[in-house]
Amino acid sequence: MKNLTLKDIATALDLSITTVSKALKDYPDVSTNTKKKVKAYAKEVNFTPNAYAAYLRTQESKMIGVIIPQLNHYFFSNVLKGIMNAAEEEGYMVIILSSEESYELEKKQVDRLMKQNVDGILMSIADSTHDTEHIDNISKQNIPLVLFDKYSKLSECSSVIINDQNAAFTAVEHLIKSGRKNIAHLRGPLFPQNSIDRFLGYRKALEKHQLPYKKEWVFTCHDITSDEGYTYAKDILDKHPEIDAIFAVADMPAIGAIKYFNEQNISIPEQIAVMGFSNWKISGLVTPALSTVNQPGETMGRKAFELFYEELQLRKKGEKFAPKIIEVETSLVVRDST
Amino acid sequence: MKNLTLKDIATALDLSITTVSKALKDYPDVSTNTKKKVKAYAKEVNFTPNAYAAYLRTQESKMIGVIIPQLNHYFFSNVLKGIMNAAEEEGYMVIILSSEESYELEKKQVDRLMKQNVDGILMSIADSTHDTEHIDNISKQNIPLVLFDKYSKLSECSSVIINDQNAAFTAVEHLIKSGRKNIAHLRGPLFPQNSIDRFLGYRKALEKHQLPYKKEWVFTCHDITSDEGYTYAKDILDKHPEIDAIFAVADMPAIGAIKYFNEQNISIPEQIAVMGFSNWKISGLVTPALSTVNQPGETMGRKAFELFYEELQLRKKGEKFAPKIIEVETSLVVRDST
């Protein structure tokens, strides 16, 4: 049983290929009767037009490409889920590629997707990406582009983001309100807007509540791993015993810190409070359960697809599309570590 | 800058489309000189043949489809990584779909992939899948099929698996050797071969060491979640205080159990030892760190792709392909929970 073609249907019903094609697409110039017959038969034999042949005519591949920095990553997996569900509803297939947080690979993956003639690209920028030429190229080629989470302030395209600065501010303020005065920050790498904004939110909260900000209390997690959190926790204990709370750029470093404190029998949150960011599944499972900021990945993914789809529809009608930025709500998740 | 075509190159170099095509594909009947010229130019303008047009002729889409039961799942993410890396090396794109552990959705996703004319399908069967007609259909349509992890003993196709029974046996034997006598098992659902085999491995280890097997010490995790582990840990403490070790079908239930024991101030492993299965990232981060069985997802993914590719090459040559089963090595990871 090979996949059927229009020709097969035409032969079976003794019609021309054209009529069958038109009937299936509800052209007005086909009789209701013929339409009914054709559609019934197509359904019976479970016909779907060949996507590749269709592309050649329509230039629509019904595929989108997604580039994420890491495949094995709770948050991005959730985003993917949102994208894939939304895509499926509109009959789109999703090609997923990973940049492995590498600028070079990211460029290559963008290129692969363009060569594949995807109808749109959704992506989250790698931490190491420091210029946006390859990203701007996508728009220049007239391919709809939507960035999510790791976006670029410089690129003119739609984005789905959270308000990192506010979210971080709220998280740190929560620490302050529970009586912490010497709050350290495990920040992310230097380029991504996220880690900059979370850092700024941290500083703002300190400022507002007239608490000291000290450079030595800010530690940079280049790879945002639990190991880094573990190592910095040791540093903090050894060199800065006055610190009574940690706000981490993400859950992983926070969990690494918790692990170290547990090993040293430092009680959390009594001796030191720990706050994460992202609300990974794991954060509810460590002991003590980690307080964090919920970042709704699935919603972000769905919104990202919807932005792409909206843009595509407008472009098809030849209308201008103005990039939109959607800000998704976050929420504080207070558990046992603060 | 639209994507270039053979025609563009032909025009630019004042050759025929045919010659350009042949030159790029290293046909023997094109002069070395022309080849050099064409290839140099193609490289310069970064030409890639249009995949859709090529499909129409060759019937090769250079795409494979992958169906996994869950997207946001450490092990499957690792498998995907292996598949995607291997696929990329051979110039294949990967379409990922999720069955969400649903039999109905799995059937639908198989259908979508076949309609998309992928060159092959790699999949892991959903826990709820109880018949294999849709799977056997794939092979009947002459599409190479490789199963991984969750495979079917009934289907005639290549598979990449681990020896679940042996791995479970080793894990339980480790508990026994460390002096445990009353070992409970948090088993998986009834259908998947995995959970059956892990259960059998558990029983075998008990038998070999003449330890008691009791039905009441076996708890079924239908969804393999931490919540189930948490709940069963409570059951065990309340109703079976004699139990001194738990072997879980996967890390998640094991971690849920650890969480409960931590809350109750039950010391692990002194009062009760806990053993997981799969070696998720998280298992090294909980306190105490979870002992488990390492299941090399990335390797399995790569092997799965390689099996597909091998089969495809043979088919293209018109040779018969006999399904292969590749067993990937697991290893015991002893941490602090046993």
Next chain:
DNA sequence: TTGTAGGCGTTATCAG
């Protein structure tokens, strides 16, 4: 209301 013809970009066959 139905059908004919041409073309999307590539590749394979065959003729020059």
Next chain:
DNA sequence: CTGATAACGCCTACAA
């Protein structure tokens, strides 16, 4: 060694 031609399956302007 090179090139013209047909075909893959679908879509659409145009003719009947």
